[in-house]
Structure formats: C-alpha cells, structure tokens
Amino acid sequence: MATPSVAPQPSAPVPRRGNPLRRRTDSLRFWVRVLFASALALAVALTVLLGLRLYADGRADAARQAAGLHRVDTVAASQPVSAGVDAWVATLTWSDATGAHRAQAPVPPATAPGDHVPLWVDAKEVPQPDPIPAVQSAGSAATYSLAIFSGSVLLLSGGYALARHRIDACAWKSWEAEWAKVEPEWTHRH
Template sequence: MSVAAATHGRRAPHTSLRGHARRAVGRDRNPLCRPVDRAYSRLVAASALMALVTVLLAAVAAVLVHRAETDDARDLARHRHAVTAVTTGPAQSDDPRAGSVREQAPARWTYPVGPEAGYVPVPEGTVTGTAVPVVLDDAGQPSGPPRSGDLIVTDAALVGLGAVLVLGSCTEGWFVLRRRRLDRRADRSWEAAWERVEPHWSGRWEGPGAQR
C-alpha cells in the first residue's frame, strides 16, 4: 500500500454538527479520535456559533436602521406640508448635463409664508393650468416628501444583507485559513504515525512463514 493511499483517510469522516459539538467539548469517547480531529470540531462549532452571531448582528443592524429612518421620516413629516399648485407653463426637462433628467414646470400655489411661485416636479407632458400636488417645507419652499415605508424597509434590508456578507466573508476566510492549518497538521501527524506502523504492517506479510 502506498503512503498516498494510506493517507487518503487522514481526515475524520463526515460528522454532523451535533457530533462536532460533542467532540468539541470532549464528550466524544471514540478511541480513534485524534487531537487534530477535536481541534477541527472546535473550529466547526466556533464557525457555526459565529454564523449565528452574524445573523443576529445583521438583524439588529437592520432593526436599528429601520427605527432610525422611521423616526427621521416621522419628524420630517411634521415639517412638510402638502398643497395644490397650478402650473403656469408647460413641462420642461432639466439639463441632462446636470446629472438629472426630470420634468419640471413653473407653478403658483398658496401658502401663508414663503414664495407662492416656482418650479415644481410634474409628470411628463404636463400642460399649463394643470393642478399638481406640491410638498413645501416650513419656509414655503418646494421640498421632497419624507422617505416612504417601502424605501425604509429596503434600506434596512440592504444594511442587514451587507452585514451578513461582510461578517460572513470574514468568518469564512478565518475558517478556511484555520482548516488549512489543521489539514497540514493532520498530514504531519498521519505521516509520523504511518512511519511507526508501516514496518509492522509490512512484517506481517513478509515475516517468517509468510508465503512469498
């Protein structure tokens, strides 16, 4: 038998996560279990724990982002006021060179403070005299509405997903590096054991009385 064939089984056979957990805490009484096998089980158990912690941290981050943006949107809503404006000219596009291509139109509206005329965003093709909804700030200036609930949920989901990807990648990288070190350690221990066992193994077939 070649050394390569003998070392084919240098890794421990497939073990369930529960089996790794038992081995990691020293409750596996298998006499063939080597220290390197226990170290590998501790690595698997630690990686599983880190994966759980990653999911929990990502969920916490998503909840915190959702809560913060919801509070901001609620606070901003108190300073936004919906009025109806009437366009005084046709819709026109913004300058594409400015990085924005939207339809705007001159319009007039009524509000206790601030200007009562300006340019407001409108649907494409809006004609003069069209009534359009406009959101104003406390100073009476056209402004954007608070973030919608769908956008807030999307932001929170993206933050959670980003946390999973970043922390998960770190965990996976750490696991791969540690596993490679354990594989090299297993190779060395198996080769040392084979050097001790191989002469006796060979002697059983080539000893006195053995048929040649």
C-alpha cells in the same frame, strides 16, 4: 437453520473520549464547526437588529424632515422642462391663507399645464423635497444589512476555511509521523 435463543444486542457506543481512533484534530474540527455555526447565527441576529435600527432611524429622519413641512395642492402652470437626467421642473401655482404663490419645482415628466401636483413646502412656502417614504427606508435598511451580512459571511467562511486547512495540515503531519513508526513493522523492513 436454528434461530438463536437470544436476540443479538447492539454493541455499546464507543465513548468519545476513550476512542483510540479519535484524534485531537477530530475534536478540533468538531469545535471549529460549532464555532462557525454559532458565529453565523450571531451574524444573522446582529444583521436583523441592525436592519431594524436602520429602518427606525430612517423613519425618525423622515418624521423630522416632515415636521416643518406641509403639503399643498398645486396646479402646473407650464410644460415640464428637463433639468438633468430624469429630472423635470415646471412652474407650479397655488394659493392659501397667505395669498397666491408661484414656484419652480420637480414634477413627473408627463405633467401637462392644468394638472394637479402635490407639493411639500416649508413655513415660508418654499418647495422642499418629499419626506423619505417608508419603502425607501426599508430598502436602504435591507441593502445595508444584506451588504454587512454578506461581508461577515465572507469573513467567517474565510476563517473557517483557514482553520480547516491548518487542522488538516496538522492531521497529515501526525499521520505521516505515525506511519513512519508503523510502516517498518507492516512491511517487515526493520
């Protein structure tokens, strides 16, 4: 067997617009996919920005909450008693430049009399809840962002599925109409 004198050349690519087999619905499918991917990328970017904003707001709230408070080292003067589900309170004592103080405040359930318990108090030495920790701010921001992203993905996926369904329905109608024209010639039923 003889080898050809000229190497075979690949066929030229068929232009997209000039391809007689490419239908309008094929182009619509392509653009719907591009739009869906772009919308998902935008949803990711907006969700990240939202999460960062929520975290920054949480930290700012914690800073405002802590601005009027100071931390004191107290001593538990009594055994903790239950104050509800997973809530324990005990009598705590501490002294500072203004004198000795005594107050009921939340404590861990394993606190024993004589244990040192840190406590946040305001200018009037009234116990206050601890400022929001950074971990809680990050967790809240991540939870809200994930929920919003999940909802947007669900909404976008539903829109994408609906668009594909309508495009496919149009394509089937077009194919049926064209087949109705071509079938008699192919089957010789005029």
